[in-house]
Amino acid sequence: xxxxxxxxxxxxxxxxxxxxxxxxxxxxxxxxxxxxxxxxxxxxxxxxxxxxxxxxxxxxxxxxxxxxxxxxxxxxxxxxxxxxxxxxxxxxxxxxxxxxxxxxxxxxxxxxxxxxxxxxxxxxxxxxxxxxxxxxxxxxxxxxxxxxxxxxxxxxxxxxxxxxxxxxxxxxxxxxxxxxxxxxxxxxxxxxxxxxxxxxxxxxxxxxxxxxxxxxxxxxxxxxxxxxxxxxxxxxxxxxxxxxxxxxxxxxxxxxxxxxxxxxxxxxxxxxxxxxxxxxxxxxxxxxxxxxxxxxxxxxxxxxxxxxxxxxxxxxxxxxxxxxxxxxxxxxxxxxxxxxxxxxxxxxxxxxxxxxxxxxxxxxxxxxxxxxxxxxxxxxxxxxxxxxxxxxxxxxxxxxxxxxxxxx
Numbered sequence: 001x002x003x004x005x006x007x008x009x010x011x012x013x014x015x016x017x018x019x020x021x022x023x024x025x026x027x028x029x030x031x032x033x034x035x036x037x038x039x040x041x042x043x044x045x046x047x048x049x050x051x052x053x054x055x056x057x058x059x060x061x062x063x064x065x066x067x068x069x070x071x072x073x074x075x076x077x078x079x080x081x082x083x084x085x086x087x088x089x090x091x092x093x094x095x096x097x098x099x100x101x102x103x104x105x106x107x108x109x110x111x112x113x114x115x116x117x118x119x120x121x122x123x124x125x126x127x128x129x130x131x132x133x134x135x136x137x138x139x140x141x142x143x144x145x146x147x148x149x150x151x152x153x154x155x156x157x158x159x160x161x162x163x164x165x166x167x168x169x170x171x172x173x174x175x176x177x178x179x180x181x182x183x184x185x186x187x188x189x190x191x192x193x194x195x196x197x198x199x200x201x202x203x204x205x206x207x208x209x210x211x212x213x214x215x216x217x218x219x220x221x222x223x224x225x226x227x228x229x230x231x232x233x234x235x236x237x238x239x240x241x242x243x244x245x246x247x248x249x250x251x252x253x254x255x256x257x258x259x260x261x262x263x264x265x266x267x268x269x270x271x272x273x274x275x276x277x278x279x280x281x282x283x284x285x286x287x288x289x290x291x292x293x294x295x296x297x298x299x300x301x302x303x304x305x306x307x308x309x310x311x312x313x314x315x316x317x318x319x320x321x322x323x324x325x326x327x328x329x330x331x332x333x334x335x336x337x338x339x340x341x342x343x344x345x346x347x348x349x350x351x352x353x354x355x356x357x358x359x360x361x362x363x364x365x366x367x368x369x370x371x372x373x374x375x376x377x378x379x380x381x382x383x384x385x386x387x388x389x390x391x392x393x394x395x396x397x398x399x400x401x402x403x404x405x406x407x408x
Contacts, residue, residue: 004198017141019176022149056108058355065348080113089170136277212339226396240361268320304379
């Protein structure tokens with residue numbers, strides 16, 4: 001029996017996200033450290049560029065969502081990858097803050113068009129019954145990028161400096177994303193004469209409109225705002241916790257153990273996400289989401305109280321499990337609640353709101369560290385943000401109520 005082509009699309013998305021995340025999300029720390037060595041930039045001023053990256057990506061996502069509904073996804077990914085490649089290559093030439101901020105605004109917009117938004121949109125189109133497993137496999141690229149690509153970037157920057165490494169990294173983004181996109185990604189099952197999940201295609205003239213509700217209908221329901229505001233706090237906690245794990249590790253353990261500590265989170269994220277993809281198909285998605293939010297709160301609380309190797313490693317492992325699954329769950333919850341009719345637009349709007357938490361997380365924990373002088377208060381702050389996200393999501397109501405009310 002031939003393999004459903006959708007799984008080839010999933011594999012291609014995994015590769016795309018590996019390069020996209022490895023050269024952007026996880027690579028920010030490497031780039032900012034290199035920039036901070038120049039007299040022009042301080043850690044604080046350069047860090048604002050990362051916030052601009054996430055805000056720019058969130059705002060751009062609103063327009064990317066509309067483009068994905070109208071045009072071939074491959075065109076969108078190609079344009080985004082090209083913008084990212086040029087932006088990364090330009091980082092070796094920046095000599096002032098306004099240049100850095102301008103480059104990072106374009107960088108964020110390009111990532112929005114070539115990263116998670118088109119990737120989740122494709123998975124939602126190709127799969128229904130196996131959507132959770134497909135998304136867990138595809139989004140594993142987000143963690144693989146931090147394990148495989150970012151260390152190579154760091155070694156390259158250390159060897160030849162940012163001026164020499166930036167063009168190579170920019171070219172790697174383009175080569176890693178664009179060819180696999182055109183070789184394997186197809187915009188929908190119907191474009192290949194296939195049905196969702198490999199089932200039969202609708203007969204000509206009998207196609208039904210895409211299941212789900214419109215963007216305007218989604219905005220009128222409590223669940224939309226519940227998940228949007230919940231993810232503001234959940235992403236604040238998550239990205240803030242990730243951004244400061246290196247500092248926490250240095251505070252608790254020796255330098256020789258730090259490299260091992262930093263590998264725990266992405267590895268646990270990969271394993272947890274793959275297991276989570278199977279669990280979501282066999283239990284209530286809302287119950288699983290609540291469990292992962294509890295995992296996040298517990299793990300951040302453990303990290304705030306870490307005083308040795310055992311508690312630090314345990315906290316990072318639990319945190320990694322929550323990181324992998326909460327990233328996967330947001331698009332799954334939106335597809336389950338609102339269907340595919342306006343999925344890209346709805347997800348891009350939710351992603352814009354969560355990007356506010358993403359942008360604020362590192363700075364919020366950094367300010368708490370400056371105030372207290374240790375990482376106990378910052379990680380307690382992150383745990384509190386996680387509790388706020390948990391309560392907001394729990395109060396949003398049933399996941400499928402929106403579509404039921406709309407008669408979907």
